[in-house]
Amino acid sequence: MTETTAPTTTPSSGVRLFQRVRSWDGLGLLVVFIALYVTLSIMTPSFLTASNQLSILQNAAFFGIVAFVMTLVIVSGEIDISVGSMAALASSLLGVFVMKQGVPMVLAIVLVLGIAAGIGAFAGAMRSYFNVPTFISTLALFLALRGLAQLVTNNFPIPIPSSDFFYWGDGRVLGIPVPAIYLVAVGVLVAVIARRTVFGRSVYAVGGNSKAASLSGIPVRRIKILVMAMSSTAAAVTGLLLSAQLSSANSTIAVGLEFDAISATIIGGAALTGGKGTVVGTAIGVLFIAALLNGMVLLGVNPYAQQVVRGAVVLIAVLVNVWRTRRHSIG
């Protein structure tokens, strides 16, 4: 990671800045990301237009919000693969509460987010108190929550008429799509949590060495539970945004959400072994995936081939991470 730059002479401040940038973890990623942008701009003129960029941002929101929180999950040494199903359940529950039970919209949203947080906390508690790996518990939830969503809706979409809520879900503010604003807001929020709060720093300590963290007096269990609850809440928010966009509650949405969210985090440099990862890295990862998907659509790439490309990108990202870590540990 840290490039060994031989300090032969006293560097000027400009050189020092250059060295700091050179030694930055995400530099390689940023270069690749810029290269992708340049390539796509040259290949399709419509890529770099303002409206297309906003649409990239809007689409990025539908997995980026989850990806930001997923960064905390992965840094803490856990994983959440139930996010797609959680989003579908959130959407379905909203439809049932509002359209079938007559619950007011705001109350329904609060209820849905509360239920989501509870489900995430459950997975975290299973990890903390019964030592069930989150890979297993969220794999179970991956299936169960999707099934539950289909159960409560009979697998039929429930149309929800527009209301004020949907302006906030699907409208625009100053020409910027609301989901994009949510994306940026969540990104900033998670970055602040990760870097500026005791909780955020503790997440890194827990993921880096949970035994040492525990002996240092960090409430390891509480932190894991909280992180998992945040993750499923972010998934529920995504489910609500998707419902707003579709004007319906739907149990089939957000299939593959876990893939894009985890990919963005991994591309951003987080290590699945925990302790390492940054929100800035994940932000670049989110934009990278969103731009890549958008570019491939504009270029008319066969949708099946698109999936192959997405898979390959994740694999390469992991290989680069491993290679970088190994070079670091030798040097």
Place this chain on the structure above:
Amino acid sequence: MNDETILACRGMTKRFGAVTALEGVDFELKRGEVRALLGKNGAGKSTLVNLISGSLQPDHGEITLLGETVHWANPKAAQAGGIAVVHQEFSLVPGLTVAENITMGRWPRRRGFVNGAALREHAARALALLGADIPLTAEVGKLALAEQQIVEIAKALVDEPKVLILDEPTSALNQTEVEALLGLVRRLAHGGVAVIYVSHRMKEIPLVADTLTVLRDGREVATHDVASVSSAQVAELISGSIDVGTELEHRDRREAPVVLRVEDLKVPHRLHGVSLSLHEGEVLGIAGLLGSGRTELLESVFGLRHDATGRIELGGRHVVGRHPRRMLDLGVAYTSEDRKAAGIVSMLGVGENLLLTARGRVLPKFWLRPIKESRLVKDSMAALSIRASSPDQEIGTLSGGNQQKGVIGRALTAKMRVLLLDEPTRGVDLHAKAQIYRLIRELADGGVSSIFVSSELEEIAEVCDRVLILRDGRVHEELIGREATAERILALAMRQEHEHD
């Protein structure tokens, strides 16, 4: 036949940079002989073992095996040549059977399939050498620790080695298991295998070994028949004459108020009613052999053991419901003997590591306070003289000594009043050791009390104001100030109890 020399090492020398780990050591081993290899940590025992078993190559000196000079390029070559090592850590796969583990890496194959019958036969032969009765098809993970140790030894025997090296084979076993294991070793020797037996447990030596070699500071000090020396003489050979140039001044803090009182602390099979008082600004040493309950004592006080019973008072107030976070809130910190696994968070910076306990205690619970934090970290790093390029340098990239200073410094940064230090100088170079001793003393001068557990008796003698001797889970003697010399501590720690209950 019985006098045939199997292994002869001459002038074994090994240096690591400026440090001489082993210098001109001669070592000879006869068929059927059990040789105990003794010495303090860092005396050169493991270097010698590593040279014989091919993990290291000597800078000077030669090894002859059955009269032929050998040069092992790696452990595999030594193994093929007839040298087998059983390391302290098990290398067993819990999910495989006993037979599969014993023959691991050499599973006999027939047309691409594992030949189960041949495999079991090899394994049975190795177990028979030990005269052990363990079902071959049992899953290793379900065996008792002692049985796993036997499987580990059988694994080393499958190639029918001429020399078997046992590195602290009994450290995880209880008394009866130890006796059974010693019996197995005698039996092997009787069958003609030459055994090198490395152990800290002195009372095993007369039971198992014919001869003993003592190393100190990389040199061979003495080689004797076990029968011809007393354990006190051995203790003296091991510790040597103490010559500490900058001896720290001993203080007597017994008049100071008691900060921590432990009463009748019990842990099943480990501690049998330990009571002690720790005074303000006192450094209290706990000395005892491996398995005497040293670590369990610290763990129990810190609330890490749920099977511990007994009363703990802090500043005269009874602590109910001990657990680590509560103890830290009360100003009691603990550092584990396993720095890598339970001390440092290696991928975080030195500064972050120093702040782990302080946050939420001397620092606010929610928001970070960057300016206050960086000042705290700067002060701590200066007080600890941690050598790092910046507080952001990953602690895992520092030397062991600086890592350890970081772990102790975590308690310092959080203004802890009582430190429970388990082997705080393990794997740390001499210079850093001296710094850590000084640090503990300086903290004590400032009123911080420490319980100092170490297997290095010189440092206990040097650092501690008062020393308690722990044997078989009980506190037996108390040595005050200058009474506590390394020889005395060792002699007391090794003293054999007349059979109790």
